[in-house]
Amino acid sequence: MKKIGVLVSGGGTNLQAILDAEKSGIIKSGSVVTVVSNKKDAFALKRAENAGVEGVVIERKAFDKAQDFDRAIVEHMKSRGVDLIVMAGFLCIVGEELIKAYPDKIINIHPSLIPSFCGAGFYGLKVHKAALDYGVKVSGATVHFVNGVVDGGKIIAQKAVYVEENDTPETLQRRIMEQAEWVILPQAIEKLCSAN
Ligand code: GRF
Numbered sequence: 001m002k003k004i005g006v007l008v009s010g011g012g013t014n015l016q017a018i019l020d021a022e023k024s025g026i027i028k029s030g031s032v033v034t035v036v037s038n039k040k041d042a043f044a045l046k047r048a049e050n051a052g053v054e055g056v057v058i059e060r061k062a063f064d065k066a067q068d069f070d071r072a073i074v075e076h077m078k079s080r081g082v083d084l085i086v087m088a089g090f091l092c093i094v095g096e097e098l099i100k101a102y103p104d105k106i107i108n109i110h111p112s113l114i115p116s117f118c119g120a121g122f123y124g125l126k127v128h129k130a131a132l133d134y135g136v137k138v139s140g141a142t143v144h145f146v147n148g149v150v151d152g153g154k155i156i157a158q159k160a161v162y163v164e165e166n167d168t169p170e171t172l173q174r175r176i177m178e179q180a181e182w183v184i185l186p187q188a189i190e191k192l193c194s195a196n
Contacts, residue, residue, distance in 0.1 A: 002030040002193040005082035007073070007090035008037045012044025013177055014088035014109055014185055019051045021186030030193030034080045036073060038092050054080075060092055070097035077102070084192055087146060088185065091123060094146060106146040107192070109185045111176050113158055114142040118151035128169040128176070137163055139172065141180035143188040156192075157184040 006015050015035060021027040035048035035055045048055035056076065063069040074097055077085060087094070087108040099106065110118055110127075117130045117139075131139045140160040145153035159180040163172060 002083040003033045003081050004030045004189065004193070005077045005080060005085045006032055006035045006048075007085060007087045007092075007094075008035060008042055008044035009039050009091040010042055010044060010089045012042065012047045012089060014181055015044045016047050017182035018086065018088065018186055018189060019047065019053070021189070026186050027190045027193070029190055030084065033082065034076070036076060038090070044089065066095050067097055070095040074098055074101040084189070086185070086189060093150060096148065099146065099148060104145055107143055107156060107188060108146050108151070108153070109181050110142045110144065110151050111139075111173065111181060112142065113138070113140045113160060114144060114151055114155060118142075120150050122151070125169040125173060128172040131163065132167060132169060132172065139163055139176060141176050141184060143184050157188045159184045 006018065008015055018027065018032060022031060032053050035044065035053055037045050037055065037057050038060055040057045045055040058072050058076065060069050063072065083105065085102050085106040087106065112118055112127050112131060117127050122130065138160050140158060142155055143157040144155045147153040161176050161179050
């Protein structure tokens with residue numbers, strides 16, 4: 001049974017999808033053992049608490065250097081024996097420390113079909129606003145490995161979602177979360193946990 005550590009910053013709907021998938025048996029080769037938030041008021045921490053999973057706060061501002069922030073996350077994950085780190089709505093850029101400590105063992109969910117609408121500055125509603133401004137007819141979500149390039153790691157899974165006539169960034173975001181993110185992230189986690 002692989003040990004999963006989840007990094008969060010906000011509402012935690014992707015964390016919830018992972019926890020629900022564990023309960024329903026979609027994820028059966030891994031288990032979330034710890035949730036780390038860089039924001040103390042993240043509702044994701046409440047979701048972890050409700051599921052009986054440890055939730056801790058590691059705030060970036062507690063460290064002078066980004067490297068020390070990364071190191072604190074590494075030390076925490078290693079102390080919990082974490083095998084796979086999942087960034088689920090985590091809004092910090094992870095540095096070399098973390099990537100070196102977990103090579104090809106960190107994955108992220110991005111709310112577009114990479115390589116569209118990704119990279120520095122593309123997060124949250126901004127991604128969906130850019131997609132609507134461009135006029136794409138299809139968007140979706142991507143699960144990818146995390147490397148030194150923002151949203152640049154090898155793609156693991158993608159799911160397309162049609163853009164609808166009167167979509168706003170909010171309605172598109174919601175549909176992509178429901179129909180894509182919350183589906184492919186648990187599937188990708190099970191695939192990786194059962195692989196080796
Ligand atoms: C989601 O759109 C996710 O794709 C992005 O952050 C947003 C919020 O995620 N990474 P969550 O509800 O905190 O999981």
